[in-house]
Amino acid sequence: MSQRRPPRVGNNLQRLRKEKGLTMDVLAQLSGVSKAMLSQIESDKVNPTVATVWKIAQGLAVDIGTLLGGSGDHPRRFTVTRSDRINTLDMDEEGVHIKTLSPLDMVEDLEMYLCTFTPGGNLNSSPHFPKTEEFLTVLSGKIRVTAGDNITECEAGDFIAYHCDLPHSIANIGDSDAVVHMVVRFNKRNLL
Amino acid sequence: MSQRRPPRVGNNLQRLRKEKGLTMDVLAQLSGVSKAMLSQIESDKVNPTVATVWKIAQGLAVDIGTLLGGSGDHPRRFTVTRSDRINTLDMDEEGVHIKTLSPLDMVEDLEMYLCTFTPGGNLNSSPHFPKTEEFLTVLSGKIRVTAGDNITECEAGDFIAYHCDLPHSIANIGDSDAVVHMVVRFNKRNLL
DNA sequence: CATTTTTGTTTAGTATAATGAACAAAGGTA
DNA sequence: TACCTTTGTTCATTATACTAAACAAAAATG
Numbered sequence: 001m002s003q004r005r006p007p008r009v010g011n012n013l014q015r016l017r018k019e020k021g022l023t024m025d026v027l028a029q030l031s032g033v034s035k036a037m038l039s040q041i042e043s044d045k046v047n048p049t050v051a052t053v054w055k056i057a058q059g060l061a062v063d064i065g066t067l068l069g070g071s072g073d074h075p076r077r078f079t080v081t082r083s084d085r086i087n088t089l090d091m092d093e094e095g096v097h098i099k100t101l102s103p104l105d106m107v108e109d110l111e112m113y114l115c116t117f118t119p120g121g122n123l124n125s126s127p128h129f130p131k132t133e134e135f136l137t138v139l140s141g142k143i144r145v146t147a148g149d150n151i152t153e154c155e156a157g158d159f160i161a162y163h164c165d166l167p168h169s170i171a172n173i174g175d176s177d178a179v180v181h182m183v184v185r186f187n188k189r190n191l192l
Numbered sequence: 193m194s195q196r197r198p199p200r201v202g203n204n205l206q207r208l209r210k211e212k213g214l215t216m217d218v219l220a221q222l223s224g225v226s227k228a229m230l231s232q233i234e235s236d237k238v239n240p241t242v243a244t245v246w247k248i249a250q251g252l253a254v255d256i257g258t259l260l261g262g263s264g265d266h267p268r269r270f271t272v273t274r275s276d277r278i279n280t281l282d283m284d285e286e287g288v289h290i291k292t293l294s295p296l297d298m299v300e301d302l303e304m305y306l307c308t309f310t311p312g313g314n315l316n317s318s319p320h321f322p323k324t325e326e327f328l329t330v331l332s333g334k335i336r337v338t339a340g341d342n343i344t345e346c347e348a349g350d351f352i353a354y355h356c357d358l359p360h361s362i363a364n365i366g367d368s369d370a371v372v373h374m375v376v377r378f379n380k381r382n383l384l
Numbered sequence: 385c386a387t388t389t390t391t392g393t394t395t396a397g398t399a400t401a402a403t404g405a406a407c408a409a410a411g412g413t414a
Numbered sequence: 415t416a417c418c419t420t421t422g423t424t425c426a427t428t429a430t431a432c433t434a435a436a437c438a439a440a441a442a443t444g
Binding site: 050051053080081139155158161 | 198199201239240241242243245246256257260272273274275276278291293294302304306327329331344346347348349350351352353373375377
Binding site: 033034037040046047 | 430431432433434
């Protein structure tokens with residue numbers, strides 16, 4: 001999501017530059033940005049252009065978001081969600097039980113589920129936002145995964161990864177319960 | 193990782209603005225950037241300042257990286273890794289078997305493992321890079337998770353999330369095998 | 385110590401980002 | 415048609431990002 005205050009490139013730049021043991025002079029050569037500019041940016045005396053920041057990022061061999069977004073310090077998390085406190089969504093008609101492992105507010109672009117399919121159970125999903133990916137680990141049973149034109153049948157221990165901005169579905173094609181661990185990774189850009 | 197060419201903000205801006213059904217005038221009010229500037233940026237006639245781009249991102253209620261990085265189209269993936277092709281790492285002395293579900297080159301900042309702990313098995317990890325997080329789903333058995341000062345004991349069905357830029361460990365404290373699904377989410381900034 | 389080298393800051397000049405206002409072009413309504 | 419409204423572009427001016435060169439302050443070398 002979008003940050004609260006305008007990015008302070010200065011601190012990030014200095015940190016990254018020091019981390020890589022670069023002097024302003026060599027970074028100036030590497031990036032094509034004048035040493036003077038680097039100095040002024042690090043001391044937040046100017047309001048650099050995106051082109052300039054991009055060139056610096058190239059010189060540092062980092063993503064441009066690293067220079068802009070990185071806040072330096074961050075809070076640390078340690079949360080436990082007990083089995084009996086985990087939200088369960090029962091879709092009896094489809095023969096699917098979904099446990100939402102990760103609270104929605106936990107990570108902005110990651111969600112995790114534990115899905116149990118009764119024999120014949122089927123989970124159909126509409127297309128998600130562009131670039132969204134799903135990662136499945138089959139824990140038990142036998143399933144068929146469909147995503148767009150692709151289709152595959154998998155058993156316990158198999159791992160499937162696919163982009164899911166097309167209609168996709170998971171079906172239990174065995175004669176016992178199938179359990180699947182599912183990770184959905186959204187693209188931040190599309191969360192509003 | 194870092195892009196090849198300097199960001200063309202123009203296309204992204206126009207796309208996002210149209211998507212939200214905004215006119216240049218109202219976006220100018222929302223963002224505090226003049227309508228004229230918006231026009232010039234959209235037609236790539238200028239080289240905007242990060243402060244300006246940030247204000248526009250605020251007005252659009254999107255992340256600044258969305259305006260800069262977004263490439264629009266993307267390739268779609270559908271890969272299956274069969275159980276017998278999955279790499280297994282045996283650490284017999286610690287009593288841990290790790291199956292690397294996600295090939296390393298698959299997602300730049302996500303890794304997934306299936307870990308089996310024999311009774312007494314223990315997995316100690318050095319601190320990862322800042323902001324790295326781990327998400328555990330206990331599939332069977334009873335484990336103790338330690339991260340920095342935090343410690344907890346969990347059983348099948350529980351879910352644990354924690355930042356792991358401090359030393360951390362997972363130990364099987366039950367008398368049967370424990371199986372844990374682990375998701376590690378790195379921070380792009382630190383991948384080089 | 386004096387002297388050179390290395391690293392970062394400040395200054396002066398130029399290129400250009402950003403603005404408000406005027407302008408143009410396309411609908412909408414009578 | 416004429417007339418207004420809405421949306422985007424162009425113009426003239428101001429503010430400032432960016433550069434090269436001069437400067438300062440250490441650190442290294444003799």
